Amino acid sequence: MNHSKISYYAELFLYPIVVAALLLFDLASNGVALQPRWLLAAAGGALLWTLAEYLVHRFLYHEVAILKQLHGLHHARPSDLIGAPIWVSVVIFLSFFVLVASLADLQTASGTTSGLLTGYVLYLLVHDAVHHWPLAEQSLLQSWLRSCRLRHVRHHRGPPGNFGVVTGVWDHVFGTALAPGQTRNA
Numbered sequence: 001m002n003h004s005k006i007s008y009y010a011e012l013f014l015y016p017i018v019v020a021a022l023l024l025f026d027l028a029s030n031g032v033a034l035q036p037r038w039l040l041a042a043a044g045g046a047l048l049w050t051l052a053e054y055l056v057h058r059f060l061y062h063e064v065a066i067l068k069q070l071h072g073l074h075h076a077r078p079s080d081l082i083g084a085p086i087w088v089s090v091v092i093f094l095s096f097f098v099l100v101a102s103l104a105d106l107q108t109a110s111g112t113t114s115g116l117l118t119g120y121v122l123y124l125l126v127h128d129a130v131h132h133w134p135l136a137e138q139s140l141l142q143s144w145l146r147s148c149r150l151r152h153v154r155h156h157r158g159p160p161g162n163f164g165v166v167t168g169v170w171d172h173v174f175g176t177a178l179a180p181g182q183t184r185n186a
């Protein structure tokens, strides 16, 4: 589904504000010093994001019929601003927060959701960068973003693989990493 620029980039503005609000709320209710439990939960949430990113892309976007169709539009026209409507991610992250808060406590829910959201925003930025930013300049040839682009371009052009956008770690763990020269005809 094609998006207006505002709706495509809305999550990039909304979620950093949500993370800042969760952090401020934690500082206000638990004291000015950052709580180790909140930080640990945030780190866990960020790690969890990298796995979620891999699993959602590999098994939902590439296997479930309706999502496969939508994601196929991005594969067919990678330069277009295509994405799910913002309420989808809002419902998912809110449900995650409520679930963790009910299973553990508010601080753990706030930390893990913040980590998860930070990972998600990083994913949005990196995915936008690899498709839209000029990364072929000499100074960027060795950059981390450029390595993300090369990995993701192989996902678009190669056989199924390289499902991780922010990191290729899970592709190595699950055996779906594509070698540099691997294309559809290889």
Ligand SMILES: [Zn+2]
Pocket (backbone or CB within 6 Å): 057, 061, 062, 071, 075, 155
């Ligand atoms: Zn894909």
Ligand SMILES: [Zn+2]
Pocket (backbone or CB within 6 Å): 074, 078, 127, 131, 152, 156
């Ligand atoms: Zn892409």
